[in-house]
Amino acid sequence: MVPDAFASPYTPNTDADREEMLRVIGVASVDDLFLDVPVEHRSPSLDLPEPQSEMELLRYAHGLAAMNKVPGEYACFLGAGAYRHHIPAIVKQIATRSEFMTAYTPYQPEVSQGTLQTEYEFQSMCAQLTSMDVANAGMYDGSTSLAEAALMAVRITKLDRIAILDSVSPLYREVLQTYSQAPGLKIDVVSAGRGGLEEGTACLLVQQPNFFGYMEDLAELSERAHSQGALLVVYSDPISLGLFKPPGDYDADIVAAEGQAMGVPLTFGGPYVGIFACKQRFIRQMPGRIVGKTVDSRGRTAYVLTLQTREQHIRRERATSNICTSVALIALMSTIYIAANGKRGMKRIAELCYHKSHYAASLISDIPGYELPMDGTFFREFVVRCPLPPGEINDKLLDRSIIGGLDISAQVPNGMLVCVTEMNSREEIESFTAALAEIGAKA
Amino acid sequence: MTALQQKFDEGRRRLLMDRSVPGRVGATLPPLDVPEQDLPPDSLLRTELALPEVSEGELVRYFSQISQSNFSIDHNFYPLGSCTMKYNPKINDEIASIPGLAAIHPLQPESTVQGALKLMYELQGYLAAITGMPGVSLAPMAGADGELAGMLMTRAYHLERGEPNRKNVLIPDSAHGTNPASAAMAGFDVVTLPSDANGDTDLEALRASVSEDLAGLMITLPSTLGLFDANIVEVCRIVRDAGGIVYGDGANLNALLGRVKLGDLAFDVIHSNLHKTFTQPHGGGGPGAGPVISGPRLRQYMPSPVVTRETDADGTETYSLSSPEKTIGRMGAFHGNFGALVRAYAYISTLGNAGIAQISDDAVVNANYILSGLKGYYDLPYDRTCMHEVVFSARNLKRAYGVSALDVAKRLIDYGIHPPTMYFPLIVEEALMIEPTETESKETLDYFIEVMRTIAQEAAENPELLHDAPHDTLNSRVDEARAARQPDLRWRPAP
Numbered sequence: 001m002v003p004d005a006f007a008s009p010y011t012p013n014t015d016a017d018r019e020e021m022l023r024v025i026g027v028a029s030v031d032d033l034f035l036d037v038p039v040e041h042r043s044p045s046l047d048l049p050e051p052q053s054e055m056e057l058l059r060y061a062h063g064l065a066a067m068n069k070v071p072g073e074y075a076c077f078l079g080a081g082a083y084r085h086h087i088p089a090i091v092k093q094i095a096t097r098s099e100f101m102t103a104y105t106p107y108q109p110e111v112s113q114g115t116l117q118t119e120y121e122f123q124s125m126c127a128q129l130t131s132m133d134v135a136n137a138g139m140y141d142g143s144t145s146l147a148e149a150a151l152m153a154v155r156i157t158k159l160d161r162i163a164i165l166d167s168v169s170p171l172y173r174e175v176l177q178t179y180s181q182a183p184g185l186k187i188d189v190v191s192a193g194r195g196g197l198e199e200g201t202a203c204l205l206v207q208q209p210n211f212f213g214y215m216e217d218l219a220e221l222s223e224r225a226h227s228q229g230a231l232l233v234v235y236s237d238p239i240s241l242g243l244f245k246p247p248g249d250y251d252a253d254i255v256a257a258e259g260q261a262m263g264v265p266l267t268f269g270g271p272y273v274g275i276f277a278c279k280q281r282f283i284r285q286m287p288g289r290i291v292g293k294t295v296d297s298r299g300r301t302a303y304v305l306t307l308q309t310r311e312q313h314i315r316r317e318r319a320t321s322n323i324c325t326s327v328a329l330i331a332l333m334s335t336i337y338i339a340a341n342g343k344r345g346m347k348r349i350a351e352l353c354y355h356k357s358h359y360a361a362s363l364i365s366d367i368p369g370y371e372l373p374m375d376g377t378f379f380r381e382f383v384v385r386c387p388l389p390p391g392e393i394n395d396k397l398l399d400r401s402i403i404g405g406l407d408i409s410a411q412v413p414n415g416m417l418v419c420v421t422e423m424n425s426r427e428e429i430e431s432f433t434a435a436l437a438e439i440g441a442k443a
Numbered sequence: 444m445t446a447l448q449q450k451f452d453e454g455r456r457r458l459l460m461d462r463s464v465p466g467r468v469g470a471t472l473p474p475l476d477v478p479e480q481d482l483p484p485d486s487l488l489r490t491e492l493a494l495p496e497v498s499e500g501e502l503v504r505y506f507s508q509i510s511q512s513n514f515s516i517d518h519n520f521y522p523l524g525s526c527t528m529k530y531n532p533k534i535n536d537e538i539a540s541i542p543g544l545a546a547i548h549p550l551q552p553e554s555t556v557q558g559a560l561k562l563m564y565e566l567q568g569y570l571a572a573i574t575g576m577p578g579v580s581l582a583p584m585a586g587a588d589g590e591l592a593g594m595l596m597t598r599a600y601h602l603e604r605g606e607p608n609r610k611n612v613l614i615p616d617s618a619h620g621t622n623p624a625s626a627a628m629a630g631f632d633v634v635t636l637p638s639d640a641n642g643d644t645d646l647e648a649l650r651a652s653v654s655e656d657l658a659g660l661m662i663t664l665p666s667t668l669g670l671f672d673a674n675i676v677e678v679c680r681i682v683r684d685a686g687g688i689v690y691g692d693g694a695n696l697n698a699l700l701g702r703v704k705l706g707d708l709a710f711d712v713i714h715s716n717l718h719k720t721f722t723q724p725h726g727g728g729g730p731g732a733g734p735v736i737s738g739p740r741l742r743q744y745m746p747s748p749v750v751t752r753e754t755d756a757d758g759t760e761t762y763s764l765s766s767p768e769k770t771i772g773r774m775g776a777f778h779g780n781f782g783a784l785v786r787a788y789a790y791i792s793t794l795g796n797a798g799i800a801q802i803s804d805d806a807v808v809n810a811n812y813i814l815s816g817l818k819g820y821y822d823l824p825y826d827r828t829c830m831h832e833v834v835f836s837a838r839n840l841k842r843a844y845g846v847s848a849l850d851v852a853k854r855l856i857d858y859g860i861h862p863p864t865m866y867f868p869l870i871v872e873e874a875l876m877i878e879p880t881e882t883e884s885k886e887t888l889d890y891f892i893e894v895m896r897t898i899a900q901e902a903a904e905n906p907e908l909l910h911d912a913p914h915d916t917l918n919s920r921v922d923e924a925r926a927a928r929q930p931d932l933r934w935r936p937a938p
Contacts, residue, residue, distance in 0.1 A: 013809075057534065082549050090470075092540075101727075110916040112727070118506065120933070127933045128934075143773075174772055181772070267539075268544070296920060316633070324586065326585065326729040339469060340470040346494055
């Protein structure tokens with residue numbers, strides 16, 4: 001019988017190999033390589049569990065997964081910054097190719113053209129979707145993209161006030177708070193359609209569609225920012241851009257967005273990919289990796305990381321940002337998603353979301369006790385005022401295999417933010433609205 | 444190469460927009476199954492959308508062909524110093540794609556994601572056990588993001604103690620560029636600290652640099668010279684006695700697992716790059732994850748969320764997302780890069796105590812084996828036992844034959860090996876920073892040593908061969924100056 005002793009499948013060298021190597025190195029034991037470690041702190045006990053075989057680990061992981069209620073098995077009407085959209089099979093098939101998945105950051109362009117060329121494709125598609133001049137190769141997520149956009153506006157204008165609409169997601173406002181605490185930026189929360197900006201405002205931050213799912217009057221907001229010398233920073237939704245006018249058409253200066261909706265599984269909140277685009281004249285103030293097209297020593301097309309003098313490994317404490325490892329693989333997933341759906345599909349997905357969410361809204365507005373308190377045009381999310389606290393409704397919906405909308409009673413009394421995408425069939429929508437009616441009737 | 448063969452190479456470079464043919468589609472979508480609704484006014488709608496129109500099969504071939512010009516850890520030995528390019532276990536990817544983990548929404552009620560929260564809670568515990576530090580927040584999304592979190596925690600600590608004057612952060616001259624950039628983003632002034640002749644922190648310079656304005660020290664252990672700082676206990680003592688925080692950059696944690704805990708050395712806060720030490724695949728530049736791990740002084744300032752557990756009277760465990768008491772806030776919209784956390788969790792679970800300790804032992808043996816094998820062929824600026832990586836200098840070849848570290852690095856590609864990190868750390872001239880990792884066999888290391896010795900010989904006999912390398916790749920050396928001078932950053936229609 002083979003002994004039970006654990007052997008790691010990830011370290012190939014055997015005791016005999018190690019012995020031979022130590023002989024070449026000229027030491028008696030592995031311990032002799034760690035003599036610089038203070039003697040009183042050497043080789044502490046790790047207190048980790050016993051190793052698990054692949055079979056045991058899989059069983060345990062499936063057990064953890066089974067403790068979760070999973071969208072797909074449950075009808076799901078949650079959005080608020082993370083969206084369920086169909087992911088074509090080729091996205092995973094291509095993105096999990098070892099050549100993409102197990103490569104490092106493409107510092108060596110001769111052996112990284114796969115990563116570099118596809119990042120250039122990502123930049124191109126982001127620029128085209130947003131109608132902006134240029135985009136970078138990606139940020140950690142949409143929220144940090146937005147915070148970095150604010151910092152970039154501060155660098156460009158050399159002003160230190162940031163105006164942010166009160167309809168921007170509270171989660172993104174929290175991230176902005178994290179990033180702005182050290183530079184001591186002043187943040188003014190302002191309302192759409194009301195009053196001017198404070199003197200010395202670097203930028204106005206707008207989410208389109210806003211946190212509640214509704215379209216802001218970007219033409220007016222653009223005028224309001226620019227007339228006072230502030231930049232317009234738009235946090236955009238890339239799926240909506242299949243149908244709605246892009247921020248570039250409103251003279252936005254910087255655009256941030258969350259790319260997750262395009263081909264990236266929900267994964268409990270990450271990894272996602274932040275989109276970051278801006279006007280040409282600001283490129284040297286951009287954070288993050290940027291890929292440029294050039295030629296090799298024989299005149300052939302080649303791609304390479306460029307404008308690196310902005311970055312931390314060259315500029316150190318004077319860099320535009322500290323970002324290094326970002327989310328290249330997730331950007332690739334979005335690139336494949338956009339390419340597969342293409343010109344026709346990206347428009348159609350937006351249309352499906354629009355029609356289905358409006359259908360759901362029309363059904364809900366007919367249910368006694370429920371109302372739609374906001375006016376205007378929404379895209380795939382909308383706010384419902386419920387007859388009961390949304391938390392209670394959501395508990396009852398779970399019994400019917402439905403994950404309801406987000407409880408936003410902190411923003412809107414008894415408010416629920418409902419999201420409908422192409423993934424929600426008519427049957428799901430109608431079960432959801434029937435359940436709301438039934439739960440509401442007992443209120 | 445014939446003109447037709449050249450056409451194949453050029454074909455691979457054609458961008459998607461240039462392959463686009465009106466009417467082609469690459470994916471299917473369902474019919475609209477609800478009544479069509481009124482669209483908003485035209486003034487809100489876009490009129491053009493320039494995106495590719497390419498069929499699915501064409502897309503697969505395009506991406507597959509261009510992918511093959513990448514080197515990757517699955518295909519190549521990748522001894523990229525400070526990057527810990529180790530083998531990425533396949534079971535980790537498989538677990539990360541279980542629908543119950545991959546398809547859950549970050550804003551679901553906590554009662555519906557107890558399995559995910561439990562996994563995060565257990566991972567927090569594993570990282571605390573490995574580092575000897577009690578506080579763990581999994582929120583930061585990469586190493587530099589963890590650094591930013593740690594430095595904002597440092598700032599909050601000093602502010603709360605009424606010492607806003609503590610503005611200086613000491614950073615050794617061997618540090619990664621992210622350290623000074625992160626310190627600056629957190630509002631600190633960076634003071635560079637020299638290394639001594641052995642590559643350790645210069646204690647005299649350190650003593651001269653501490654003052655009542657000291658906020659803290661950011662130090663990488665082992666250093667980017669691949670050395671375990673022999674003065675580390677004294678370094679930490681000097682900084683803490685002066686009221687400063689000791690920040691540890693955990694990028695090189697792969698050398699220390701089971702050999703020493705940074706918490707035992709009195710570090711206050713560190714980050715761990717899960718995409719280095721704990722095998723989240725690097726993905727061509729992310730995603731990563733950079734949990735911040737803290738000792739008692741900084742724990743209450745950690746970024747939110749952290750996962751907490753409550754056990755009620757009948758033993759039922761409930762996991763929740765919560766905010767540390769004086770949190771610096773959120774690093775991102777949700778709870779960190781969960782997909783990377785799952786992989787790290789699977790990796791640690793597979794290896795347990797014995798396997799985790801084996802990582803560092805073999806990583807350090809492998810690096811020292813390379814050190815022994817190449818000493819005498821390349822200059823060794825710090826001739827002492829190294830940890831998980833070894834830094835050589837090609838200055839001997841440069842002086843004798845005009846062959847640079849860059850030439851050596853590019854020539855390695857011709858032998859199927861990814862170049863080491865070059866010209867870093869900045870304090871070593873013509874640096875070649877080699878990190879083999881523990882997942883490489885003796886046979887691979889023997890091949891690498893043979894190749895490196897051969898290259899040293901080629902430098903003497905045929906330097907042109909090295910100047911022109913690599914010879915066999917889709918692109919020869921790339922004109923980086925032109926890329927920066929005339930930025931071409933996106934596709935545009937042919938004029």
